[in-house]
Amino acid sequence: MAAAAAVAAKGPRRGRRASADTKAVPAPAGRTAALAPAEIEEVFRRFAAANPEPVGELHYINAFTLLVAVVLSAQATDAGVNKATPALFALADTPARMVALGEERVRDLIKTIGLYRGKARNLIALSQRLLAAHGGKVPRSREALEELPGVGRKTANVVLNIAFGEATIAVDTHLFRVSNRIPLAPGRTPLAVELGLEAVVPTSYKLHAHHWLILHGRYICKARKPDCWRCLIDDICRFTPKTPPPGEGRAPAR
Numbered sequence: 001m002a003a004a005a006a007v008a009a010k011g012p013r014r015g016r017r018a019s020a021d022t023k024a025v026p027a028p029a030g031r032t033a034a035l036a037p038a039e040i041e042e043v044f045r046r047f048a049a050a051n052p053e054p055v056g057e058l059h060y061i062n063a064f065t066l067l068v069a070v071v072l073s074a075q076a077t078d079a080g081v082n083k084a085t086p087a088l089f090a091l092a093d094t095p096a097r098m099v100a101l102g103e104e105r106v107r108d109l110i111k112t113i114g115l116y117r118g119k120a121r122n123l124i125a126l127s128q129r130l131l132a133a134h135g136g137k138v139p140r141s142r143e144a145l146e147e148l149p150g151v152g153r154k155t156a157n158v159v160l161n162i163a164f165g166e167a168t169i170a171v172d173t174h175l176f177r178v179s180n181r182i183p184l185a186p187g188r189t190p191l192a193v194e195l196g197l198e199a200v201v202p203t204s205y206k207l208h209a210h211h212w213l214i215l216h217g218r219y220i221c222k223a224r225k226p227d228c229w230r231c232l233i234d235d236i237c238r239f240t241p242k243t244p245p246p247g248e249g250r251a252p253a254r
C-alpha cells in the first residue's frame with residue numbers, strides 16, 4: 001500500500017467554509033529575512049540525504065482513494081483517517097462504488113473522523129462529479145480538481161504531486177509553520193508560502209519538498225516546542241531561541 005501525507009482544505013466557494021489556503025493567518029513573530037539561495041539548497045540537500053524518497057502517511061490504493069483520503073484528512077489526523085479507510089476502500093475504491101454505497105453507509109464507515117457528516121456528503125458528490133464530468137477518473141488538472149466538492153487548492157496540490165508526479169507544493173499547517181520559522185519562504189497565508197516556496201525551492205528538490213517539510217514539521221519542528229537539538233538544519237535555521245536537548249538549559253539565542 002502506498003502512502004501520502006497531506007491535509008485537505010476547502011476553497012472559498014459558495015456555501016462552503018473559507019479555505020485555510022486563503023484565510024489570513026497571524027504573522028509569525030520575530031520575522032527574519034529568508035535564507036539565501038545557497039542555504040536553501042543546503043537545507044534540501046540535507047533533507048534529501050536523510051530521506052531520499054519521502055512518503056507521507058495517508059494510506060491509499062489508487063488515485064481515487066488518495067483523493068478520498070486527503071479529503072477525509074481535513075482537520076483530522078492521518079492516523080485517524082487510516083483507521084477508517086481500509087473498511088471504506090474495501091467497499092468503495094472507485095467513484096461508481098462510492099456512489100453505490102450511498103451517503104448513509106459512507107457516513108457510518110467514517111464516523112470516527114471529524115466533520116464526517118459533511119465529508120460523507122462531499123465524497124458522494126465528488127464521486128458523482130467524477131462520473132459525470134471525467135469518466136470516473138481523477139482529473140490531472142488543478143482547475144478540475146478544485147471544482148470537486150470538498151477539494152481546495154491544498155488537496156489538489158497533494159493529488160497532482162502524488163498521483164501524477166507534478167512538482168506541486170501543498171502547504172498544510174506544518175509546512176506553513178516550518179517555512180516561516182526557518183525561514184524559507186515567509187508568508188502570512190498558505191498561498192503566499194506556497195508561491196514563495198515555488199520561487200525558491202531548487203527545481204531538483206521540488207517534487208519531494210512538501211513531503212520533507214511536512215514530515216519535518218510533524219516530527220522535529222513541532223508547533224509548541226521544536227526539537228532543535230536533533231534538527232539536521234539547526235545551524236542554518238534562523239529561528240531563536242533554539243530548543244536545547246532534554247535536561248539541558250535553554251540554548252543562547254543565535
Ligand code: SF4
Pocket residue numbers: 181182220221222226227228229231232233234235237238239242243
Ligand atoms: S532548528 Fe528548530 S526551529 Fe529551526 S527548523 Fe530545526 S527544529 Fe525547527
